[in-house]
Structures are given as C-alpha cells and as structure tokens.
Amino acid sequence: MKNSLTIAFIGGGNMAGAMLGGLLGNLCQPQDILVVDPGEATRAAWDARGVVTAAVACEALSQCKVWIYAVKPQVMQQAIEATRPFLQDDTLVISIAAGLPTTLLSGWLDQAAPTRTTRLIRCMPNTPALIRQGITGLYATPGVPAADRQRAQDILSSVGEAVWVDQETQLDAVTALSGSGPAYVFLFIESLIAGGISLGLDQEQAQRLALATLKGASLLAAGSDQSPARLRENVTSPGGTTAAALNRFAQGDFAGLVQAAMQAANDRAAQMAQESAAAAQPAQDSGKK
Ligand SMILES: NC(=O)C1=CN([C@@H]2O[C@H](COP(=O)(O)OP(=O)(O)OC[C@H]3O[C@@H](n4cnc5c(N)ncnc54)[C@H](OP(=O)(O)O)[C@@H]3O)[C@@H](O)[C@H]2O)C=CC1
Numbered sequence: 001m002k003n004s005l006t007i008a009f010i011g012g013g014n015m016a017g018a019m020l021g022g023l024l025g026n027l028c029q030p031q032d033i034l035v036v037d038p039g040e041a042t043r044a045a046w047d048a049r050g051v052v053t054a055a056v057a058c059e060a061l062s063q064c065k066v067w068i069y070a071v072k073p074q075v076m077q078q079a080i081e082a083t084r085p086f087l088q089d090d091t092l093v094i095s096i097a098a099g100l101p102t103t104l105l106s107g108w109l110d111q112a113a114p115t116r117t118t119r120l121i122r123c124m125p126n127t128p129a130l131i132r133q134g135i136t137g138l139y140a141t142p143g144v145p146a147a148d149r150q151r152a153q154d155i156l157s158s159v160g161e162a163v164w165v166d167q168e169t170q171l172d173a174v175t176a177l178s179g180s181g182p183a184y185v186f187l188f189i190e191s192l193i194a195g196g197i198s199l200g201l202d203q204e205q206a207q208r209l210a211l212a213t214l215k216g217a218s219l220l221a222a223g224s225d226q227s228p229a230r231l232r233e234n235v236t237s238p239g240g241t242t243a244a245a246l247n248r249f250a251q252g253d254f255a256g257l258v259q260a261a262m263q264a265a266n267d268r269a270a271q272m273a274q275e276s277a278a279a280a281q282p283a284q285d286s287g288k289k
C-alpha cells in the first residue's frame, strides 16, 4: 500500500462495490484498498481488479487509515468484534449501515479499550456512487478532528456529493430520501416502461423514452432557477394531457403515498436500531489494546 490514503472496506458487497467503483483510479489506486469479505466470489471479483482482499480480519487492517464498515446491520457487531484488534487510535471509522446509531457502534468499537474514543463518522451513501453521481449524508460524532471530517468528505465527494447533518436522527431521513431513493426512481422507471408498453410501444422504445425523460427532467431541475413545482406547471397545459395524468395521480394521492413510503423507511431505520441493540451479544474481549 503506497498512497497516504489507504482504505479498508469491511464488507465488499453492493454498496462497497458502488463506492469502490467510484474511488478506483480517482482518489485511490487498487493497491491502496483492502476488502475484507468472507465471500469467495466477492473477493475474486475484487482480486481481478487488483484490490487487496482478505477473507477474515488481518494485520493489513492496521495499515489502513480509514475503515469503512459496509456490512448488513445484522452482522455489524460480529464484523466490528473481529476487526477491532487491529484498530489504531488514529483510525478513522466510517459506518454506512442504515439505522445503527453511533452510540451502539462506539460501544462495540471501544468495548475492549474503554479509554479509547474511536473517531467515528456515520454516513448514508447511495448506489449512484458507482458512476460518481451519488449523494451521501454524513454525521460526525463529537470529537472527530476537522482533518478526519475533511478526509471523510473527500472520500464521499469522490463518488458524488456530500451533505453534513448536525443531528444524527436526520440520517434516517437521508436514508428514507436518498439512501433508498434510487429504488423509488427505478420503480418509477419500471412503471413508465410498463405504461408505455401497455399503450402500444415496444420494450426498447418505452425504455429509451422513460430513461431519457428521467435523465432530462432531473438535469433540467438541477440546472434551473425555477422550482420543481414551476417546472411541472410549465409542462402542464390547461385542459391538456399532462393535467389529465396529474389529476389521476392526485386522485391516488401520489404525494401522500410518497410521504407515507418515506415515513416507513424512516421508521424502519429506527426499528433496525432497536433490533440491533436488543440482539447485541455480551462483550467479546478481542481487543489487543
Ligand atoms: N445497498 C444500498 O443501496 C445501500 C446500503 N447501505 C448500507 O450498506 C450496508 C451494506 O449493504 P449492501 O452492500 O447492500 O449489502 P451486501 O450484502 O451486498 O454486502 C455486504 C457484504 O458483507 C459481507 N459480510 C458479511 N459478514 C461479514 C463480516 N463479518 N465481515 C466482512 N464482510 C462481511 C457479505 O458477505 P455474504 O453475502 O457472504 O454474507 C457481503 O458481501 C448495509 O448496512 C446497508 O444498510 C447504505 C446505503 C445504500
């Protein structure tokens, strides 16, 4: 590992893959990255790209300045306990797990070294990171040095935008909006394609039209001085086709449905935190410090 920025991903699945895809050749070279993942096929995919891999926690972790925990919340405690012996006092730890609060994570990280306070940042990225079009919400625990905040921001900015929140609970809202959000957009794209086909287009035509519409409208909204509401009005001729469609959306309370769906995601994040706390195992003293 040669770069001053060396990153370990603990968990090399979908989200690590999205972030790695954006980081490689950009902020980091393959040899600057370590992926710890028990999956043979997962590791083989990263080996093929020149990334250093390990099936289990190993000494190489202690050389990585930044650790990114990218495992499912249900296995987070186990993953932390296995890796914790290699944690250094100045390691910057980033968790991308939905729901898991920093109090729980800090408890697991610092259990074997009560005098240590791990530098911990919790964040919520999204899968467009794969094409460097992601957006990530970040929350830093008190005491994280400014240089580490900047380092986390640099990492996440290399795969898209980064937005800091002051209150940790806001990360559940970020999860409900941009973390899970790509799935809502994909569902909308799927629905537009199905609608186009049912109205007589073929699959390829419907898909091209749907994708270009989403892309064009998003870029227009992102680059415009006008609000999304104003841009919607610009499309909507009185008594025209768009008004007919929007009236039908309103009858089904589309906005209310989106709000309720996001509330469900937000509530599920809080519930996952409770489940993880309830399922937490008694301390395993695997720390070497
Ligand atoms: N997917 C998304 O869009 C987003 C996900 N997140 C968060 O990212 C985290 C990861 O999600 P995602 O990438 O989708 O999940 P994946 O299941 O795709 O990836 C997790 C990886 O971790 C591996 N793993 C399991 N146990 C361990 C362990 N003890 N040590 C190291 N690796 C382990 C898994 O292997 P195996 O499959 O063999 O168990 C798997 O390869 C979650 O906490 C999620 O909340 C955040 C933002 C967006």
Ligand SMILES: O=C(O)[C@@H]1CCC=N1
Binding pocket: 098, 175, 179, 180
């Ligand atoms: O569905 C999940 O729980 C994760 C968090 C945000 C996106 N995927």
